[in-house]
Amino acid sequence: MxxxxxxxxxAVVILLYTFLAGLLIPLKPGIAEVTPRALxxxxxxxxxxxxxxxxxxxxxxxxxxxxxxEGDVVLKAARIEVVNDRTMxxxxxxxxxxxxDSKDDACSLILDSPIDGAIVLPEGIALxxxxxxxxxxxxxxxxxxxxxxxxxxxxxxxxxxxLYETIRNQYFHVPLWFAxxxxxxxxxxxxxxxxxxYDPDADLRTLALNRAGFVFGLLGTVTxxxxxxxxWGAFWSWDVKQNMTAxxxxxxxxxFILRGAFQDEEKxxxxxxxxxxxxxxxxxxxxxVIPRMTDSLHPGNGGNPAFGGEDLDNTMRMVFxxxxxxxxxxxxxxxxxAYRVEKLQQKLLDA
Amino acid sequence: MNFFTQIGILLRxxxxxxxxxxxxxxxxxxxxxxxxxIVYAAFFQGVNSPMLWVTLFWIIMLFASVNAIVKSFVxxxxxxxxxxxxxxxxxxxxxxxxIYNISLLFFLxxxxxxxxxxxVGNKVEEFSAFLLAxxxxxxxxxxxxxxxxxxxxxxxxxxxxxxxxxFPLVIPILMTLIKLSVVATGMLEDTGVGKDIGILVAxxxxxxxxxxxxxxxxxxx
Amino acid sequence: xxxxxxxxxxxxxxxxxxxxxxxxxxxxxLRSIGHIYVVVAVILIIFLGIVLFLLYLDxxxxxxxxxIKDNE
Numbered sequence: 001m002x003x004x005x006x007x008x009x010x011a012v013v014i015l016l017y018t019f020l021a022g023l024l025i026p027l028k029p030g031i032a033e034v035t036p037r038a039l040x041x042x043x044x045x046x047x048x049x050x051x052x053x054x055x056x057x058x059x060x061x062x063x064x065x066x067x068x069x070e071g072d073v074v075l076k077a078a079r080i081e082v083v084n085d086r087t088m089x090x091x092x093x094x095x096x097x098x099x100x101d102s103k104d105d106a107c108s109l110i111l112d113s114p115i116d117g118a119i120v121l122p123e124g125i126a127l128x129x130x131x132x133x134x135x136x137x138x139x140x141x142x143x144x145x146x147x148x149x150x151x152x153x154x155x156x157x158x159x160x161x162x163l164y165e166t167i168r169n170q171y172f173h174v175p176l177w178f179a180x181x182x183x184x185x186x187x188x189x190x191x192x193x194x195x196x197x198y199d200p201d202a203d204l205r206t207l208a209l210n211r212a213g214f215v216f217g218l219l220g221t222v223t224x225x226x227x228x229x230x231x232w233g234a235f236w237s238w239d240v241k242q243n244m245t246a247x248x249x250x251x252x253x254x255x256f257i258l259r260g261a262f263q264d265e266e267k268x269x270x271x272x273x274x275x276x277x278x279x280x281x282x283x284x285x286x287x288x289v290i291p292r293m294t295d296s297l298h299p300g301n302g303g304n305p306a307f308g309g310e311d312l313d314n315t316m317r318m319v320f321x322x323x324x325x326x327x328x329x330x331x332x333x334x335x336x337x338a339y340r341v342e343k344l345q346q347k348l349l350d351a
Numbered sequence: 352m353n354f355f356t357q358i359g360i361l362l363r364x365x366x367x368x369x370x371x372x373x374x375x376x377x378x379x380x381x382x383x384x385x386x387x388x389i390v391y392a393a394f395f396q397g398v399n400s401p402m403l404w405v406t407l408f409w410i411i412m413l414f415a416s417v418n419a420i421v422k423s424f425v426x427x428x429x430x431x432x433x434x435x436x437x438x439x440x441x442x443x444x445x446x447x448x449x450i451y452n453i454s455l456l457f458f459l460x461x462x463x464x465x466x467x468x469x470x471v472g473n474k475v476e477e478f479s480a481f482l483l484a485x486x487x488x489x490x491x492x493x494x495x496x497x498x499x500x501x502x503x504x505x506x507x508x509x510x511x512x513x514x515x516x517x518f519p520l521v522i523p524i525l526m527t528l529i530k531l532s533v534v535a536t537g538m539l540e541d542t543g544v545g546k547d548i549g550i551l552v553a554x555x556x557x558x559x560x561x562x563x564x565x566x567x568x569x570x571x572x
Numbered sequence: 573x574x575x576x577x578x579x580x581x582x583x584x585x586x587x588x589x590x591x592x593x594x595x596x597x598x599x600x601x602l603r604s605i606g607h608i609y610v611v612v613a614v615i616l617i618i619f620l621g622i623v624l625f626l627l628y629l630d631x632x633x634x635x636x637x638x639x640i641k642d643n644e
Contacts, residue, residue: 267505282558
C-alpha cells in the first residue's frame, strides 16, 4: 500500500510544507507610504513614513535615513522621531540648490535599521528648486555619505508595493498551470499510446488526465482573475496570457464535447485521441510562444521582466519549486482517482 | 500509381466536382458578397478605422472558409470513402485536399478583399505584405479546417462540431493575422512583423505536419 | 439532481452578493492587512474546486455502486 502510493504521501507532505512556509513566512519590512511626496529645496521638511511589517520602536536610536539622488548623492535625515512601530517622522534640512541641472528631480528614500535592514523606496519623492546651480548643489549635497547598511531578516518574502501579501499566490496560483501543463502532456502521451496499440485503457487515462487538467486550468483562471482584480484593477484585463488560457480551456471543452458526439467506443477513443494530440500541438504556441512575444502584464512576458532576481528571491524559490512539484503530484492523484472511476464504469459496461 | 500522380488525379477530381456542382462554389461566392453587403449596411457610418476593416475582413473570411471547407468531407460519404480506401494512399487524399483548399481559400480571400474594397473601400496600403498575410492565413485556415472537418465528418452533427472544434484552435492564427494585416494597412509601424510571420509559418507547418501524421488514423473506418 | 445543482448556484450567488455587500459596507475587506484576504480567497477557491470535483466523482461512484447492487 505504502510502496504504491508513496508519491501521494509525498504530495501531501510537500503541499503541507507549501501551505505552512508559504503562509507563515513574513514579508520583508517595507515602506507602505510616505507623505508628502513633493519637496521644495531650501526648506525644512518633515516626512511621515508608514512602514509595513516594520519595528521602528525597537530600533529607535539606531535608525538612519537618507534621501538619495542619482549618482550616489545623499542627504542624511537631521532628526528621526519614532511614533510607533509602523510610523515615524523624518526631518530633513534641504539645501538651497540641488545637484541637478534641471528644476525638477526625483529622489529615493533609504531607511536603515539593525532590525528591519535597509529599505529603499525607489524614485518615490519629487524635488523642485527655484533656480538651478549645479556646482553649488553638488557642494551642498556632498557632506553626507551613506555608510554600512544593515542586512534585514533573512527568512522573508520580498515586499512589493502593488502585490503586498498576494505575492504568496505565487505558491497557489502559478503551480496550477504547471500541474495543468504536465497533466495535458501526459494525456498526449497516452493518446499516442492509444493510436499505437489501440489499448482502451490508454483512452481512459487520457480522459482522466484531461479532466484533472481542465479542473486545474479552470481554477488557475478563476484564482488568476481574483489576483488580477486586486493588483491590476480588473478581473479580466484582456492580457495575452488570460486570453490564451481562455482559449486553452475552450479547446479542451471541445475535447469533452467531441467525446460526447460518438456512440461507438472505439471511434470515440480513436478520434478523441487524434484531436487531443492536435489540440496539444495547437496549445504549445498559445502557452509558450505567443505570450513571450506580446506585451503582457504577467511577469516574464513581453515588456515585463521574468520572475527572477529581486522578485523571486531564494526564500521564494525554496517554497515555489516544491509547490510546483506538490500541486502537480496532487493533480496526478486526482487524475488517477478519476481514471479508476472510469475504469470501473468500463468494466461494468462490459460485464 | 505513385504518390504524386495520385495527388494530381485527386486535385483534378476536386476541380471537376466543384465545377460540375456549380451551386457549391457559387453559393460560397454569394455568401461572401452578401456578408460584405451586410457589413456595409450594418456599419452605416462607414468602416473608417483600418483596425476595424481588417477585423471585419478576417471574420468574414473565417466564416466563409468554414462554409467552403465543411463540404469537402461532407460530400464524400461512406461508399466513396471505402472506394478511395482500397485504391489510394491516405496521405495523397489529405495532401490533395489541403492543396485544393489552400488555393480555394486564397481565391476566396482575394475575392473578399475585392468585394470589401469595392463596397466598403480599400484600406490596404502595402499590397505585398497583405498578400503574404492572405496566403499564410488561407494556408492556416485550410489546414486546420480540413483536418477538423475530417474528424467531425465521422460524427453525425458535423457542421456544429466543426465550429466547436476549430474556432478555439483558430484563434491564435486569427490574432496573429489581424496584427500582421493591420501593419499592412500602414496604420502601425512594422515592429516585429518578422516575428509574426515566423509564428504563422511555424503554426502552419506544425499543423500541416501533424495532419500528415494523424490523418491515417482518421481514415480507417 | 438538476435542482441540487440549481440550489447550489443560488446559494453561491447569494453568498457572493453578501460578500460584495459586506465589502462596500466595511471599506474594502479584501484589501485590508496587505491584501492577505486575496490569498485566502485564492486558496478557498482552489479548495472548493477540488471539493466540487470530488463531489462529481462521488456521485459517479454512487451510481456505479447501485449498478453493482442491481447486478447482484
